[in-house]
Amino acid sequence: xxxxxxxxxxxxxxxxxxxxxxxxxxxxxxxxxxxxxxxxxxxxxxxxxxxxxxxxxxxxxxxxxxxxxxxxxxxxxxxxxxxxxxxxxxxxxxxxxxxxxxxxxxxxxxxxxxxxxxxxxxxxxxxxxxxxxxxxx
Numbered sequence: 001x002x003x004x005x006x007x008x009x010x011x012x013x014x015x016x017x018x019x020x021x022x023x024x025x026x027x028x029x030x031x032x033x034x035x036x037x038x039x040x041x042x043x044x045x046x047x048x049x050x051x052x053x054x055x056x057x058x059x060x061x062x063x064x065x066x067x068x069x070x071x072x073x074x075x076x077x078x079x080x081x082x083x084x085x086x087x088x089x090x091x092x093x094x095x096x097x098x099x100x101x102x103x104x105x106x107x108x109x110x111x112x113x114x115x116x117x118x119x120x121x122x123x124x125x126x127x128x129x130x131x132x133x134x135x136x137x
Contacts, residue, residue: 051076054134058088058102062123062132071117071136077110090126 046052052070055078057063069075081089081102092099093110102108112121115136124131 046070046073050074053078055080056123056132057082058091059084060086061088061125061130065132067132067134069115069134069136071119072114074114075112075134077112077123077134079108079110081105081108087125087127088130091123092126093121093123095121 051074053076054067054069056067057080059082077093079091079102082105084102084104089102089104090100091102091110093112096110096112098110100108112134115121117137119136121134121136122131123133
């Protein structure tokens with residue numbers, strides 16, 4: 001009986017240490033455990049080259065998770081990494097046949113042809129854990 005009590009207490013201490021480590025990791029990586037991250041963005045301007053640019057950060061997932069873009073306009077998804085070592089550094093956008101391992105730090109431009117209004121472009125990491133969408137209106 002005493003053996004099970006010791007194992008249970010050790011498990012609970014380990015669980016508390018894991019939670020504290022995750023909390024500190026969020027804060028040290030530039031986030032905040034209590035402040036929500038940016039989750040949506042819109043593109044309202046088209047550049048002089050006739051393309052619109054949507055910037056997505058890949059680190060521990062993709063931010064913003066949802067973007068809105070103009071339909072009928074060629075689009076560049078600019079994916080920015082900064083010491084990204086998790087699975088979000090491997091990106092897949094099946095509808096345009098794009099699959100690539102991103103550099104650990106840098107910027108990668110992904111050309112997306114003009115999309116029809118009502119189209120939703122979906123991207124995800126290689127494991128399918130993290131995703132993002134771009135809605136064309």
